[in-house]
Amino acid sequence: MASKSSLLKVILLGDGGVGKSSLMNRYVTNKFDTQLFHTIGVEFLNKELEVDNHMVTMQIWDTAGQERFRSLRTPFYRGSDCCLLTFSVDDLQSFQNLTNWKKEFIYYADVKDPESFPFVVLGNKVDISERQVSTEEAHGWCRDSGNHPYFETSAKDATNVAAAFEEAVRRVLAIEDRSDQLIHNDTVHLHRKPKSSSSCC
Amino acid sequence: MAAPVTGKVVYDQEGVFIHSSCGKLEDQDSLIPGTLRVVEKDMEVIVDWRPLEETLDSSNILCAVKDSSSVVEWNQSPKERNNGGPEHQNSYEAEWDMINAVSFKKRQFTNGGVQSPINIQSKWSFLFSLTDLKSIKQNKEGMGWSYFVFCLKDDVILPALHFHQGGSELLLECLEKYVVLCESEQDSRILLVDCQNRSLSQSFENLHEEPTDSLLQKFKKDPYTATMVNFSKVTNFLVDTIRGTDPLTHRRPPQEIADFLNDAMPDLKINQQEESGFEVITRIDVGTRPEVHRREPVSTAEWESNMDSLGRIRNVDHLKHIIFKGGLCHALRKEAWKYLLGYFPWDSTREERSQLQKRKADEYFRMKLQWKSVSEEQEKRNSRLRDYRSLIEKDVNRTDRTNKFYEGQDNPGLILLHDILMTYCMYDFDLGYVQGMSDLLSPVLYVMENEVDAFWCFVSYMDEMHQNFEEQMQGMKTQLVQLSTLLRLLDSSFCSYLESQDSGYLYFCFRWLLIRFKREFSFHDILRVWEVMWTDLPCQNFHLLICCAILESEKKKIMDGGFGFNEILKHINELSMKLDVNDVLCKAEAISLQMMKCKDLPPAVCEVLGLTDNTSAPACDLAEDYVVRKHYQNSTPPNNPVPALPPNGTRGNSSLKRLPNSVHTPTSAW
Numbered sequence A: 001m002a003s004k005s006s007l008l009k010v011i012l013l014g015d016g017g018v019g020k021s022s023l024m025n026r027y028v029t030n031k032f033d034t035q036l037f038h039t040i041g042v043e044f045l046n047k048e049l050e051v052d053n054h055m056v057t058m059q060i061w062d063t064a065g066q067e068r069f070r071s072l073r074t075p076f077y078r079g080s081d082c083c084l085l086t087f088s089v090d091d092l093q094s095f096q097n098l099t100n101w102k103k104e105f106i107y108y109a110d111v112k113d114p115e116s117f118p119f120v121v122l123g124n125k126v127d128i129s130e131r132q133v134s135t136e137e138a139h140g141w142c143r144d145s146g147n148h149p150y151f152e153t154s155a156k157d158a159t160n161v162a163a164a165f166e167e168a169v170r171r172v173l174a175i176e177d178r179s180d181q182l183i184h185n186d187t188v189h190l191h192r193k194p195k196s197s198s199s200c201c
Numbered sequence B: 001m002a003a004p005v006t007g008k009v010v011y012d013q014e015g016v017f018i019h020s021s022c023g024k025l026e027d028q029d030s031l032i033p034g035t036l037r038v039v040e041k042d043m044e045v046i047v048d049w050r051p052l053e054e055t056l057d058s059s060n061i062l063c064a065v066k067d068s069s070s071v072v073e074w075n076q077s078p079k080e081r082n083n084g085g086p087e088h089q090n091s092y093e094a095e096w097d098m099i100n101a102v103s104f105k106k107r108q109f110t111n112g113g114v115q116s117p118i119n120i121q122s123k124w125s126f127l128f129s130l131t132d133l134k135s136i137k138q139n140k141e142g143m144g145w146s147y148f149v150f151c152l153k154d155d156v157i158l159p160a161l162h163f164h165q166g167g168s169e170l171l172l173e174c175l176e177k178y179v180v181l182c183e184s185e186q187d188s189r190i191l192l193v194d195c196q197n198r199s200l201s202q203s204f205e206n207l208h209e210e211p212t213d214s215l216l217q218k219f220k221k222d223p224y225t226a227t228m229v230n231f232s233k234v235t236n237f238l239v240d241t242i243r244g245t246d247p248l249t250h251r252r253p254p255q256e257i258a259d260f261l262n263d264a265m266p267d268l269k270i271n272q273q274e275e276s277g278f279e280v281i282t283r284i285d286v287g288t289r290p291e292v293h294r295r296e297p298v299s300t301a302e303w304e305s306n307m308d309s310l311g312r313i314r315n316v317d318h319l320k321h322i323i324f325k326g327g328l329c330h331a332l333r334k335e336a337w338k339y340l341l342g343y344f345p346w347d348s349t350r351e352e353r354s355q356l357q358k359r360k361a362d363e364y365f366r367m368k369l370q371w372k373s374v375s376e377e378q379e380k381r382n383s384r385l386r387d388y389r390s391l392i393e394k395d396v397n398r399t400d401r402t403n404k405f406y407e408g409q410d411n412p413g414l415i416l417l418h419d420i421l422m423t424y425c426m427y428d429f430d431l432g433y434v435q436g437m438s439d440l441l442s443p444v445l446y447v448m449e450n451e452v453d454a455f456w457c458f459v460s461y462m463d464e465m466h467q468n469f470e471e472q473m474q475g476m477k478t479q480l481v482q483l484s485t486l487l488r489l490l491d492s493s494f495c496s497y498l499e500s501q502d503s504g505y506l507y508f509c510f511r512w513l514l515i516r517f518k519r520e521f522s523f524h525d526i527l528r529v530w531e532v533m534w535t536d537l538p539c540q541n542f543h544l545l546i547c548c549a550i551l552e553s554e555k556k557k558i559m560d561g562g563f564g565f566n567e568i569l570k571h572i573n574e575l576s577m578k579l580d581v582n583d584v585l586c587k588a589e590a591i592s593l594q595m596m597k598c599k600d601l602p603p604a605v606c607e608v609l610g611l612t613d614n615t616s617a618p619a620c621d622l623a624e625d626y627v628v629r630k631h632y633q634n635s636t637p638p639n640n641p642v643p644a645l646p647p648n649g650t651r652g653n654s655s656l657k658r659l660p661n662s663v664h665t666p667t668s669a670w
Ligand SMILES: Nc1nc2c(ncn2[C@@H]2O[C@H](COP(=O)(O)OP(=O)(O)OP(=O)(O)O)[C@@H](O)[C@H]2O)c(=O)[nH]1
Pocket: A014, A015, A016, A017, A018, A019, A020, A021, A022, A023, A033, A034, A036, A037, A038, A039, A040, A063, A064, A065, A066, A124, A125, A126, A127, A128, A153, A154, A155, A156, A157, B397, B398
């Protein structure tokens, strides 16, 4: 059975209106609320899940996308285990901004090794037929930016939402396994102590 | 009552110091040597610390006794200090040391009110029964001598005791004969009395492995946060941390951090006066809180009875007062809000108002035409307009969509919301549209049911809220600092708690302040909250007292639950739609009365609440705004009791000097 449950912090970043809050709500409550407010400040929700025999509590942080509120959201980047870069396939601008979002994240999250930090890219609103960003373009960017996994999602009809979040967990766990082999030391988990105190490792 | 503690002494240790530092950098620390004893007496076990000089004379002891109601004040002058004791240069003062001797809540002072002047140090004496002990915070091992901070069950935090001559281990051994001490799961340096207290939620993780370090990180990383953290105490804390030589927290070159802090300092003007004082000294009794009742909403008949034959409003002060006390009945809002927001002058005649409305309608449509007539081609070359439009379109679709005025697909309410926001961009192109503005407009439009009136009322509202939305969000920073100033006066133990959880900068109040509680109350209730706030009664910045009222109501849950950074944020976010509007307004009003009656309000608090006389120091930016708006409304200032400054209340830089006037100060040494 799963031996430990860890807390894993993922953060949703992307332009205002691309569907970050909708994705989070879809994933955590399996609902799509068309009457949702735009986000002011920061919010987070927890979701328990099991991935490859690991019990994980995912803490999903949702932020406001507007430029003006940058200084409000950036302090929350720190300690993230994974960053979900989100754009909307019907909004070219939001796609072009991915590079900025990634930069902003790396800078403020104080990522030690940006090369190996797990990013997952989400192209949301695939249920909309008038696309401004093609799948190929999106794949291209992901490949060129460090081989990030890419998911085309729809918070509205639930397409690929769970898959994207689960991939995020897998990426984090994979990195952890690697570092566990390198250093058999608890300090790796400084920011993530085992949640339950059942037998370790 | 403060008789010497007699009984069986089971522990007796000399050389236990209190560092009564004011947290100032260059200042030498004041070290007060004393003796710590544990005494078995009757059925109780008493822990007793008193300074050296009076170890034999225990007639001047402040005694923290259970079930008591009056106030103990810990006043201590930085000038009178004992410079004896070990060198302090290798101080490891960690985060808890910053609160050495903060937060003495209401407790019995055994000698009653006023005491004869005695040795200043005797004020630091304390004793408590072991049954009142909640936790002990220890410093980390291997850092010279140990120190302990005792926290009592009602969250009184006693001054840190430094065991310069050892003996801390023995003390723990001794105490463990009477109580069970167990390590806190959240912080291994905290020993909790009884394990019942361990119900600390495990569902969240503390993101920050080392609070001190992470706070520094934040300072380092983000100037904006840094300025938000500009409360004197946190600043002192940082200064302490910089000075401190805790090898573990000392990862960054001190100079780097100091420079950084200096960058952040200019924003600190509001609290600067208190900076020199450090909270320890500025603990003030704010007196008892009166009971407050609200009245029924102002009716149309009441409103009309205050209007003369030409349609001018008489008794403006009275009207504002009853609006403050009860709000408005809904039918009246459409008219009364125009006055409250400053669109209609109170003393205008019916005729003048109809002229005004005509003029304003022309002006509105002229501006509306400006963006309406921008062609697609033009807009392609105008990225700012394009961006504003795109943001507005996105947000209009996500504002109060459950309200029947804005629900459904092609609701005319949505179009009006959109058009007014677009026109506002033309009115103030520099600001344009910032998220949050749609929340402020929506209720106004809902009440006005008229595009032009809604626009101009919104313009007035935005005059007040403008700073919140500006590039640097100065308004938000200012308000967070101001809120902290108020909260610290009202409840420093809660403030200390928040700071210990990295939440001292009140981040979690951001949404409250940005859009004036719009998302916290139901649509119906926010109409009430806003009209009450717009009366500008009973003092400036009443909305900050609303924040205090809500925070106070949540304090217990937060502290009892041992909520950390994340949990506090989540808890506050989730209060949305659960607050009782009448409770909150009553409490906030009661706090305002309590403060206005208090004779010893620190200058910073007076300034925030606008309780200053004309001769006082220059007003801060926000206060100026306030005056401007008042002027605009063309109304006389409310005829409200505005407490004068204390007799010798020179609004000088040192709040220290003023403090001794506190009637409740047990020591009248001054
Ligand atoms: N068709 C479609 N619409 C979506 C989808 N996801 C979100 N939306 C809509 O897009 C709009 C924006 O969604 P939000 O979830 O509020 O966007 P956000 O990224 O959280 O935006 P900010 O909070 O402003 O940063 C809303 O009107 C949603 O209903 C989707 O998968 N398909």
